[in-house]
Amino acid sequence: MAKVKISDVAREAGVSLGTVSNALNHPEKLRPETLKLINETINRLGYLPNQSARQLAGGATKSFGLVLPRLDHGFSLQIASGAHNEARKHGYDLLIANADNDDILEDHYLRYFMGTQMSGVMVQPMASPDWHPVMAKMPVPIVHLDIHCSEPGYYVAADNEAQGRIIAELAIARGAHHIVVVGRAAFMQLTLRVLGIHKALALHPDIKIEVIDAGEWNTAADGYGIGAQIAARPADERPDFVVGLTDVLASGAISALVDKGIAVPGEVRVAGCDGNPLAWSGSVPLTTVAPPGYEIGRKGVQLLMEQIENKAPAKTKHVHIGSAARTVTAVTAAEDINRQELVRPFLLERASTQASTQTDATAINLGAYL
Amino acid sequence: MAKVKISDVAREAGVSLGTVSNALNHPEKLRPETLKLINETINRLGYLPNQSARQLAGGATKSFGLVLPRLDHGFSLQIASGAHNEARKHGYDLLIANADNDDILEDHYLRYFMGTQMSGVMVQPMASPDWHPVMAKMPVPIVHLDIHCSEPGYYVAADNEAQGRIIAELAIARGAHHIVVVGRAAFMQLTLRVLGIHKALALHPDIKIEVIDAGEWNTAADGYGIGAQIAARPADERPDFVVGLTDVLASGAISALVDKGIAVPGEVRVAGCDGNPLAWSGSVPLTTVAPPGYEIGRKGVQLLMEQIENKAPAKTKHVHIGSAARTVTAVTAAEDINRQELVRPFLLERASTQASTQTDATAINLGAYL
């Protein structure tokens, strides 16, 4: 079980150490038969290059690290997916670490990646990344995702305000008179969505709007609570449009409303925000405005590449990506969940199973903010 | 931007190289004031240990690698979550790689992890792991997840047959007379589920059973196709119970049935299999029998630890974990999506929002297979 090393391969194949190394890294430099001989020996011996030694000796690694706050949030997964594909396209590996909603762990993995000679590191931070002095003097390209930071540095974020605007316009288009927004004020992203909604409704003073803090953002139970509260109101105080600032909140609210005998979307329409796959893979599709997670991951890697390739990269680069709006049915959406590079809002009503490519009037083109 | 190394810290702090190293790895060996001095210097200089060099010199890394076929499959995420928590408990890091349904990539990341001096590696393989001769002579503990392999080695798998049995018994309990199973025969896991269903139904020759290959397993569209086909049948040839061997298949089938005006669960009951979060977080809960993904990840790490700690570990160890059955409502389920260590099937009918802890008679205790 002793690990076989490059010198073993060299001895066994009757060539020198450097030749084996070349076989691994610059095969074009070798005569085909030498290469073949070495490869056979490698396989026979079950040789596996020691990555640590490789990195130590060679420098960069052609791999990126991505630290995510959680793995079970659809948005983070879209980021991971986009980052993965883009990284592979450039021949880089992507390693993912789960910070499990823990600051300490986030910091730990960040340092870990930094120290592993990764070519670059991305984080979807839990808190503002400005706090960490270490970040600034990092010898490794780093990009923050889904967050705005004032400090110099690179970040890619969704235009959350635009999402709010889109959803508000959806409500207006549906003829809403009374909107209830369910969310959690403490989160910057959600706050911006609320702001977008308010701005869009500024021109419609006749539409009444209420914002209710659900306490949390990631459990349907909280949405259920608000839904139940709404259902308990006298009919004339009930909204005709509910916005869940998060898809799970919206789902919970729908559950409550239906449970209490209120027709959705008959009496109350409900829309979400997140583009959480659960919303469109379920048997009943939820209308949702999706931040472009996939695109954020992709762009993040692109910014990493940019820093790597430019000898003198910009000190600061902030990218905001708008949410492209598109109408798709539930089934179709489930189909291309991993292929679509743009995410989109859905029609509130149950759509037919034919895919419709009709573009929402409020669509923001991807490039608009680039 | 030059990377600061240990010798820089040593020089700056006026101590020797080995002392700085001790400060990092064996702080108890240093005089408190020396330690303090060194730590201050480290922070001032922003020193970050080079993990590659560390691993090269030191050997093991206290970190595990996990290669997953996809990141967007709920089951894989449960595995990742379980593995993560267990690994942290032992003070290990967990790094995740996404093979993106690509054999080559899977192999690539496996070798990568092997070569990184990871203390152990886990894979949820796409194909049977027997094929790979390299695996056998790996100098690193390795555990296969969610798959049975005949070769010597470690694996942890769900008892898929039991899942089929549970779902069949659910159908029997609901008084089913005609069951349609929608799935993809080519996948071992699904085949075992079908086997379990057949075995459970062996005692009920009066119940008619049909198995339809949906072509795929991971898109609701395929389920939709079968659902539509069922809906098109004359009423007396229609099943009264449909089993999706995968939750998305079940979702798709439900969509189709409802679209075509067939009442679910009024005329046809539908259940899934996977415990995919989408099934229970959506506003309408889907009944599903969930393989214990979290538990598989957990046990996988435990087996890794076992191999690491025992100087002479067993050559082979196969663990099957049964699916514990429990009845939960959609909202509650969404709530503890990340806390439950056991996953469970749901009632087919829309449940009330009160959690019910009633245990299904077919429940298999977690420990039963350990």
Added chain:
DNA sequence: GCTTGTACTTGAAACGCATCAAAGGGGCCG
């Protein structure tokens, strides 16, 4: 004052590989 012991600290060796200047081996031309 000398010895022994204790508590730290030191620095050289090794970890496995990539790199690169230099050497080797042909083929071709004069």
Added chain:
DNA sequence: CGGCCCCTTTGATGCGTTTCAAGTACAAGC
């Protein structure tokens, strides 16, 4: 046959750590 050049292979060097045998300083004991 000698000289040149190109293609291939060689092996010493260094990457940033950890480790560990050897060293230092200081205190206690005689």
